[in-house]
Amino acid sequence: MSATDDLLVEAEQLAAELAAADPPTLLDVRWRLTGPPGRADYAAGHLPTAVFVDLDTALCGPPGPEGRHPLPDPAALQSALRAAGVRAGHPVVVYDGGDGMAAARAWWTLRWAGHRPVRLLHGGFPAWAAAGLPVSTDEPDPVPGDVTLTPGALPVLDAAGAARLAAADEGVLLDVRAAPRYRGEHEPIDPVAGHVPGAVNLPAPEYVTEGRFGSAAALRDRFIAAGVSPGAPVGAYCGSGVTAAQAVLALHLAGRPDAALYVGSWSNWVADPQRPVAVTPPSGP
Structure with a gap:
């Protein structure tokens, strides 16, 4: 096992995992610092079964003196992740538009909140598309998850x-x-x-x-x-x-x-x- 096995996943490996009986939960967190919001990119095409989660409103708190992207309220974060289908102890894979920044913040936030089995799709959506893997415009209706967060797992x-x-x-x-x-x-x-x-x-x-x-x-x-x-x-x-x-x-x-x-x-x-x-x-x- 390499040091990256629990941090990154390549597109082809993820495709194989998604074909298994109990695939990981996919979160699409595409985002741009100066906008527009990433939901339009998601609507135009995303990994099959991926749920869009907004970095600004779901993964961070509201901007203010604590910063432009402060820590989220744990209860609000838990609610958003449950709505996206995140289950206790179940693997999650996050991806963004390719630069890896929003996905890394999503990875960090979930791990900080105590959900360890989360990896980042290396290269993001462009890597998936470049590999010729399927893209969907269907928006899934995930079964609500049961994740329980315990913030403070990362310094x-x-x-x-x-x-x-x-x-x-x-x-x-x-x-x-x-x-x-x-x-x-x-x-x-x-x-x-x-x-x-x-x-x-x-x-x-x-x-x-x-x-x-x-x-x-x-x-x-x-x-x-x-x-x-x-x-x-x-x-x-x-x-x-x-x-x-x-x-x-x-x-x-x-x-x-x-x-x-x-x-x-x-x-x-x-x-x-x-x-x-x-x-x-x-x-x-």
Whole structure:
């Protein structure tokens, strides 16, 4: 068994599992940061038996001071997952439009909530379609599930915890946004540009390419080069905790299941004007 067997599933393997007597529950979580909502993509064609679950409204709480994609209310999340047919102890596979970000946040949310048997379709819907596998426009009516959530199964950071980790002699806080946002040169979404003082920039394309991850060894090497020391604490943040969830998945693949997510991320950090903001001065003369 490889280290990815309980984290990722390839399209052909998933197709075989779906043909079995008790197939996994499929959740379509296609989503775009700036819209439109992913339900239109779902309606145009999705994996057979997949149920659409909205990241913004079902998998996250409402935006506010805690961030643009804060933790969901556990009772509301449980209700949404039961409505989608998620059963206690039964495997779930999540997929998105291919970049892996929304699916990674769905994977993280279910595991944080105590539902461990969840994997991400590697390459998302495009990988399924490219393999010539069947696509449906029928919207299923799933039998309600009975999952019972117990939040807290994965580590999280709040702003204070993120600040402590970034300032610690041991450990690293990864900022996985694009370098210009980290440096404070450009901020297209949040009201303040810059980064948490002491955080290390590791933009997402350096460890994932178009929603696909390299080997565990390659991921370990890249994270070590960024300052992730074996055994030392590690956490990740981004703009609102979606891309950073993908970083946490990559860290799991690299053998770091203890990696913490700063769920509120930069959108939470800058909600308090008293929190310090670091910028990187331009290099050169």
